[in-house]
Amino acid sequence: xxxxxxxxxxxxxxxxxxxxxxxxxxxxxxxxxxxxxxxxxxxxxxxxxxxxxxxxxxxxxxxxxxxxxxxxxxxxxxxxxxxxxxxxxxxxxxxxxxxxxxxxxxxxxxxxxxxxx
Numbered sequence: 080x081x082x083x084x085x086x087x088x089x090x091x092x093x094x095x096x097x098x099x100x101x102x103x104x105x106x107x108x109x110x111x112x113x114x115x116x117x118x119x120x121x122x123x124x125x126x127x128x129x130x131x132x133x134x135x136x137x138x139x140x141x142x143x144x145x146x147x148x149x150x151x152x153x154x155x156x157x158x159x160x161x162x163x164x165x166x167x168x169x170x171x172x173x174x175x176x177x178x179x180x181x182x183x184x185x186x187x188x189x190x191x192x193x194x195x196x
Contacts, residue, residue, distance in 0.1 A: 095181070095188025096137075102178050103134035106147060123150070134182075137191020144182035151176040 082088065110127030113120045126146065133143040155172040187193040 092189040095140075095185045096190055097188075098178050098182055099134045099137065099140060099187060099191070102144075102147065102175070102182065103131040105175065106134070107131035126150075137187040137193050140187035140191060140193050141183055144179050147179040148176065148183055151179055 106127045110124045110131060112124070113127060114124030116124070127150065130143040130146050133139055151172055155169065155176055158168045158172055
């Protein structure tokens with residue numbers, strides 16, 4: 080099947096850039112919320128904030144995406160096994176997992192410090 084918008088294919092490197100920035104904002108917010116809690120959640124908040132900043136800059140994007148895959152998968156599993164399941168939370172963590180896997184597989188995209196090999 081032919082592509083209905085072949086002219087848009089020249090912007091294909093912008094898709095990972097957009098995903099990178101959106102995921103960075105989400106994990107920056109989650110990291111700040113986790114940092115305000117006590118215990119190991121404070122450490123998780125620091126990791127999330129550092130990972131979000133790495134995504135904003137595009138520095139070691141695939142490493143940050145791998146961390147977010149692990150965090151999102153764990154959060155999804157915890158929400159799935161919880162007694163009171165809020166469907167919104169499961170879909171939210173599933174979406175974060177999908178975006179993180181996409182960035183892990185595609186790389187940083189445009190406007191990044193990562194240099195593709």
